[in-house]
Amino acid sequence: MAESLRMAKPTEVEIGEQKAPVIAPGHTFASITDKIASIVLRRPITNGWLFGFAICFLILQWFLLAVCWLFYKGVGVWGVNIPVGWGFAIVNFVWWIGIGHAGTLISAILLLLRQSWRNSINRFAEAMTLFAVACAGMFPLLHLGRPWLFYWLFPYPNTMTYWPQFRSPLVWDVFAVSTYLTISLVFWFIGLIPDLASMRDQTTNKALKFVYGSLAMGWRNSVRHWHRYExxxxxxxxxATPLVLSVHTVVSFDFSIGIVPGWHTTIFPPYFVAGAIYSGFAMVLVLAIPIRRFYDIKDFITDRHLENAAMVMLATGWIVAYGYAIEAFVNWYGGDPYETFLRWNRLHGPYALSYYLLLLTNIVVPQILWVKRIRTNSIWLFFVSLDVLVGMWLERFIIVVVSLTRDFVPSSFGQYYPTWNDWSILAGTLGFFAACMFLFLRLLPAVSISELKTLIPQAEVTVKHEEEVHS
Amino acid sequence: MKDPLIYGMMAEFDNVNDAIIAARRTYAAGYRKLDAYSPFPVEELAEAIGFHKNGVALVCLIGGLLGCTAAFTLQWWINNVSYPINIGGRPLNSWPSFIIVTFEMTILFSGLSAVFGMLTLNGLPMPYHPVFNVPRFELASKDRFFLVIFASDKNYDGVRTRQFLEGLNPISVAEVPS
Structure with missing residues (x-):
């Protein structure tokens, strides 16, 4: 490691004339610290923040009511039935966990690929990952029926002399998701330590100094510490790189190891991972665009970031489109009557509208990202990203519900209608997610202070090696 | 010569290159018990004070191997010894289906080992440290670079070390009370 991976070469920073820089010119170490720390330490709480947080908090209360009702009555308050035993719980689980993927992709994979533009968006993307995985984790737990016995999923010596079935993808999922949550949490927290130390040194408030100081654990910026830290x-x-790819792969095994038409297919792992990154970047944009506007940090989250995220969406969107095409081709080429019927059912069955909407939102609309003016226009990007989030939700709805309602024997066909409780819990997790983001923005530095410093010209080491010292 | 009330002598620099040159000269002058502080990672500065290798990767490897072995052994033991179930005559040791959990546990153990290994080797959490006794030191997390020669160094001398550091083009030099 001759040089730090996060240390951008100046040529990478100003990569071309026409591209926006990854950090606005004119910043110094001090101005970066001041600007980011002041969002938390000095900026007063605005009415806009209070209003937004209050709405999310109300939705969260509604969510708690819905969950209480669910616990009181049981999963019968949902629309799940036989044959559709999975319903919204699994649709929402897969959707949320997919959204979480962008954070790790940005923080881990783009770090290894030396994409220095990631330094200003990784912090809140990682926070987004944590909150999204927390939302995702709620659904299987609520779906358990007896959620207080969730620990039965883990292997521990017990009086029933009983163990989890390690050949089941559902058990793999427990391990994949809980590992992912743990590693994302420590990754995020490790990234925060130097910045918590900055906050500790910046604040004049005794109580805050104590809190940030405790969280920073006495970090003192020693180069020996930095060396081990790096x-x-x-x-x-x-x-985290193979981990993030494995998580949605394991989620897709939940489906593809089953024999239900539309599930039993080998394209699922890559297609799920691409879809996850697709929706994750959409969520990054949905969050980044208002954050950089309301907190005035367009210097750090520049148009370059938005454009790069849009290009990632375009690329992963095409992988998803390829997945749809291969699914349709294999349905036809394989000649299996149940798979052929699935194709007909998606296009003409009772849920056909959702399939057409899926093609529109996930494939047709995002093509406008080919236009550079749209990629660099934050309003357009915001709405395209919302569209992709809806599209990816529909994709999971179609996989779960359309396949389960009509599988093999017409006598076992059914219908699925979500109830008010299903919708309340979906909306409630959105409220939880947004409320967590609101708190995060006010309590922690939303952009990595120490990593941004490596991007400015003053961070460049120009002294030569040892010889110069003795001359 | 050794004063138990003194932790060391601290010099402050306002740019990374001066700090690196100063650190190299200090090391060349025979000082070995020293540390440098910077607001972001600077590998050259660590090398300048003679810190080239760290043990985090080894801790991570050991953690990963432990997680890998433990996870596979647990699954093998459960399915072969503790709770064997014959399903259609399929083998009890169906190892391919144990790989996913083994992989996840390898990642989990090695990741946590890297993190806690790093914190332990760094001696964190550390509620008190003498360098914070110098009021200007809080700039180390903002925009300044610091070099500290510890009083425990055999060449340390209150007067001569201060003169030496003042010759390195610093912004300020201060004694660190312990």
Whole structure:
């Protein structure tokens, strides 16, 4: 490691004339610290923040009511039935966990690929990952029926002398998702330590100094510490890269190991991972666009970031489109009557409208991202991203519901209608997610202070090696 | 010569290159017990004070191997010894289906080992440290670079070390009370 991976070469920073820079010119170490720390430490709480947080908090209360009702009555208050035993719970689980993927992609994979533009968006993308995975995790737990017995999923010696079935994808999922949550949490927290130390040194408030100081654990910016820190960070990035790819792969095994038409297909792992990154970047944009506007940090989250995220969406969107095409082709080429019927059912069955909407939102509309003026226009990008989020939700709805309602024997066909409780819990997790983001923006530095410093010209080491010292 | 009330001598620099040159000269002058502080990672500065290798990767490797072995062994033991179920005559040791959990646990153990190994080797959490006794030191997390020669160094001398550091073009030099 001759040089730090996060240390951008100046040529990478100003990569071309026509592209926006990754950080606005004129910043110094001090101005970066001041600007980011002041969002938390000095900026007063605005009415806009209060209003937004209050709405999310109300939705969260509604969510708690819906969950209480669910616990009181049981999963019968949902629309799930036989044959559709999975319903909204699994649709929403897969959707949320997919959204979480962008955070790790940005923080780990783009770090290994030396994409220095990631330095200003990784912090809140990682926070987004954590909150999204927390939302995702709620659904299988609520779906358990007896959620207080969730710990039965883990292997521990018990009086029933009973163990989890390690050949089941559902058990793999428990391990994949809980590992993902844990590693994302430590990755995020490790990234925060130097910035928490900055906050500790910046604040004049005794109580805040104590809180940030405790969280920073006495970090003192020693270069020996930085050296080990960089190694640990790099190792975590290297570990998180296969991890993030494995998580949605394992989620797709939940489906593809089953024999239900539309599920039993080998394209699922890559197609799920691409879809996850697609929706994750859409969520990054949905969050980044208002954050940089309301907190006035367009210097750090520049048009370059938005454009790069849009291009990632365009690329992963095409992988998803390829997945749809291959699914349709294999349905036809395989000649299996149940798969053929599935194709007909998606296009003409009772849920056909959702399939057409899926093609529109996930494939047709995002093509406007080919136009550079749209990629660099934050209003357009915001709405395209919302469209993709809806599209990816519909995709999971179609996979779960359309396949389960009509599988093999017409006598077992059914219909699925979500109830008010289903919708309340979906809306409630959105409220939870947004409320967490609101708190995060006010309590922690939303952009990595120490990593941004490596992007400005003053961070460049120009002294030569040892010889010069003795001359 | 050794004063238990003094932790060391601290010099402050306002740019990374001056700090690196100063650190190299300090090391060349025979000082070995020293540390440097910077607001962002600077590998050259760590190398300048003679810190080239760290043990985090080894800790991570050991953690990963442990997680990998433990996860596979647990699954093998459950399915072969503790709770064997014969399903259609399929083998009890169906190892391909154990790989996913083994992989996840490898990642989990090695990741946590890297993090806690890093914190332990760094001696964190550390509620008190003498360098914070110098009021200007809080700029180390903002825009300044610091070099500290510890009083425990055999060449340390209150007067001569201060003169030496003042010759390195610093912004300020201060004694660090312990």
């Amino acid at each position: 190694t640990a960070y790099l190792l975590l990035a290297g570990l």
